[in-house]
Amino acid sequence: MSATPGRSNVDHLIVGAGFAGLAAAIKLDEAAERDFVVIEKDSDVGGTWHINTYPGAECDVPSQLYSYSFALNPDWSKVYSPQREIWEYTRKVAEESGTLDRFVFDTAVLDATWDDEAQRWIVRTEGPDGVKEYAARTIISGSGGLSEPRLPEIEGIDDFQGEIFHSARWNHDVDLTGKRVAVIGTGASAIQLVPELQQVVGHLDVYQRTPNWVIPRNERSFSDLEKTVFKRVPGAQRALRALVYATLESRVPAFARFPQAMRAVELQGRRNIAKGITDPELRRKVTPDYRAGCKRILISNKWYPALDAGNVDLVTDPIAKITGNAIVTADGVERPIDVLVVATGFYVTEPPIAQHITGREGRTLAEVWDDGGMAAYKGTTIHGFPNLFQIVGPNTALGHSSMIFIIESQVRYVVEAAKAMRREGLGSVEPTQVAQDAWTAEIRRRMRPTVWQTGGCASWYLDKFGNNTTLWPGQTFTFRQHLSRFDLDRYDVRAVHQREAVNA
Numbered sequence: 001m002s003a004t005p006g007r008s009n010v011d012h013l014i015v016g017a018g019f020a021g022l023a024a025a026i027k028l029d030e031a032a033e034r035d036f037v038v039i040e041k042d043s044d045v046g047g048t049w050h051i052n053t054y055p056g057a058e059c060d061v062p063s064q065l066y067s068y069s070f071a072l073n074p075d076w077s078k079v080y081s082p083q084r085e086i087w088e089y090t091r092k093v094a095e096e097s098g099t100l101d102r103f104v105f106d107t108a109v110l111d112a113t114w115d116d117e118a119q120r121w122i123v124r125t126e127g128p129d130g131v132k133e134y135a136a137r138t139i140i141s142g143s144g145g146l147s148e149p150r151l152p153e154i155e156g157i158d159d160f161q162g163e164i165f166h167s168a169r170w171n172h173d174v175d176l177t178g179k180r181v182a183v184i185g186t187g188a189s190a191i192q193l194v195p196e197l198q199q200v201v202g203h204l205d206v207y208q209r210t211p212n213w214v215i216p217r218n219e220r221s222f223s224d225l226e227k228t229v230f231k232r233v234p235g236a237q238r239a240l241r242a243l244v245y246a247t248l249e250s251r252v253p254a255f256a257r258f259p260q261a262m263r264a265v266e267l268q269g270r271r272n273i274a275k276g277i278t279d280p281e282l283r284r285k286v287t288p289d290y291r292a293g294c295k296r297i298l299i300s301n302k303w304y305p306a307l308d309a310g311n312v313d314l315v316t317d318p319i320a321k322i323t324g325n326a327i328v329t330a331d332g333v334e335r336p337i338d339v340l341v342v343a344t345g346f347y348v349t350e351p352p353i354a355q356h357i358t359g360r361e362g363r364t365l366a367e368v369w370d371d372g373g374m375a376a377y378k379g380t381t382i383h384g385f386p387n388l389f390q391i392v393g394p395n396t397a398l399g400h401s402s403m404i405f406i407i408e409s410q411v412r413y414v415v416e417a418a419k420a421m422r423r424e425g426l427g428s429v430e431p432t433q434v435a436q437d438a439w440t441a442e443i444r445r446r447m448r449p450t451v452w453q454t455g456g457c458a459s460w461y462l463d464k465f466g467n468n469t470t471l472w473p474g475q476t477f478t479f480r481q482h483l484s485r486f487d488l489d490r491y492d493v494r495a496v497h498q499r500e501a502v503n504a
């Protein structure tokens with residue numbers, strides 16, 4: 001391909017420097033696929049763990065497992081690590097990897113268009129130095145499934161005169177001390193931040209649309225002795241990691257095949273409510289009426305006591321509108337506030353980035369997915385979008401275990417693909433429609449009996465067609481097995497242009 005002025009040729013363009021993008025960079029580097037660039041819109045590595053700084057932000061998956069298998073951390077302070085510790089871990093891993101020289105921060109991907117003639121993705125980015133163009137053989141997207149905040153569509157929200165911000169874009173300049181604050185949403189983010197706010201604000205209104213099942217959090221700090229053992233005997237830490245992994249995986253049959261068994265979790269949830277809340281009416285309001293697991297099961301020892309506190313009201317009447325200084329509910333009650341925190345989640349099944357990726361047939365990924373919902377072969381590659389690899393793609397998220405396991409499985413597959421392309425002299429690889437459809441049909445079949453599909457709730461796992469296009473419907477080791485080799489026979493492939501050898 002002849003060089004276009006102002007355009008940089010690169011083998012791999014990685015989008016995002018979170019857990020996914022960072023793992024891709026490290027593993028490509030190890031595989032001697034060193035011609036890559038990582039484009040990150042934030043100012044540092046860490047992805048969601050750098051951006052989400054709301055008070056109380058912590059992981060709800062044990063950190064022994066919520067870390068790379070190739071970078072164990074003997075220094076985790078406790079079972080469920082706080083946000084800053086996880087971000088610092090990613091920063092350390094990045095520094096030690098020697099790949100940071102290829103990371104470009106404060107730079108957003110504007111759009112990516114497949115050039116079928118050149119067999120390259122033409123990617124435009126915008127950063128401090130303006131707009132830049134790359135011609136990349138592959139795009140490895142690690143832009144995150146929970147990265148684009150979704151603001152609620154409520155009448156009058158734009159007219160609110162006080163401070164307003166999303167949980168994932170916390171405004172630390174706003175002092176909440178003594179203020180009247182409202183939080184909309186009662187998901188994983190809200191249950192972590194509400195107990196923190198309750199301690200500082202004057203009054204807190206928590207707007208709940210649907211209650212979640214919240215079970216106790218078995219939290220504890222690691223002792224100095226344990227940390228020393230982890231440091232000196234990595235095998236001991238691996239054993240603990242394996243134990244956590246096995247424990248979480250052992251729960252899959254209840255989620256996936258025998259949802260009745262989730263009654264045991266509901267019992268734990270009810271006991272947690274009884275322990276944390278004294279008021280019978282409030283207990284009733286926070287008790288879900290659907291099967292546990294249908295929405296993500298949350299863990300907290302602080303949520304119910306916070307709701308029970310004297311300065312907190314749980315509001316369950318639907319929000320009718322927002323005025324300049326208050327929230328008005330359908331029953332006509334107006335509750336004045338100074339600050340509004342929207343903990344209303346993210347765009348998941350219609351990811352905004354898909355609008356900016358245009359494939360082989362000139363259609364955007366958003367247009368393709370709008371027709372039938374998100375779909376990708378093995379959750380990673382997409383018919384019509386050659387050489388695009390989506391980490392944490394459709395049906396790869398988990399309701400029961402650590403996403404890092406999934407990310408590493410996918411990154412392994414991507415590296416195998418890159419090696420196969422080089423070995424076979426391929427310019428493009430694209431999963432066949434048949435392979436992708438068969439994969440999607442099998443996912444749907446396996447999803448049907450699961451609590452994630454049929455648990456009787458509305459959740460962000462489901463798309464506008466009612467299909468669960470987000471979660472992997474089984475054990476994570478089967479996912480890893482499926483992705484253990486790059487199956488070229490399921491791909492349409494084209495040889496690299498004669499004039500150009502791979503990595504020329």
Ligand code: N01
Pocket residue numbers: 058059060061146152153154167184185186187188189190192207208209210296319343344345346458460
């Ligand atoms: O978002 P959510 P989140 N009016 O979508 C409500 C991960 N995570 O940021 O249930 C009123 O779960 C909505 O109500 P309903 C984790 O995977 C992990 O809390 O749709 N309410 C719900 O209560 C998690 O699942 C950690 O009826 C409205 C809430 O807002 C995912 O991120 C920590 C509304 C949104 O909950 C998302 O969690 C935090 C409206 N118009 C997050 N729109 C860890 O610990 C929405 N809601 C690792």
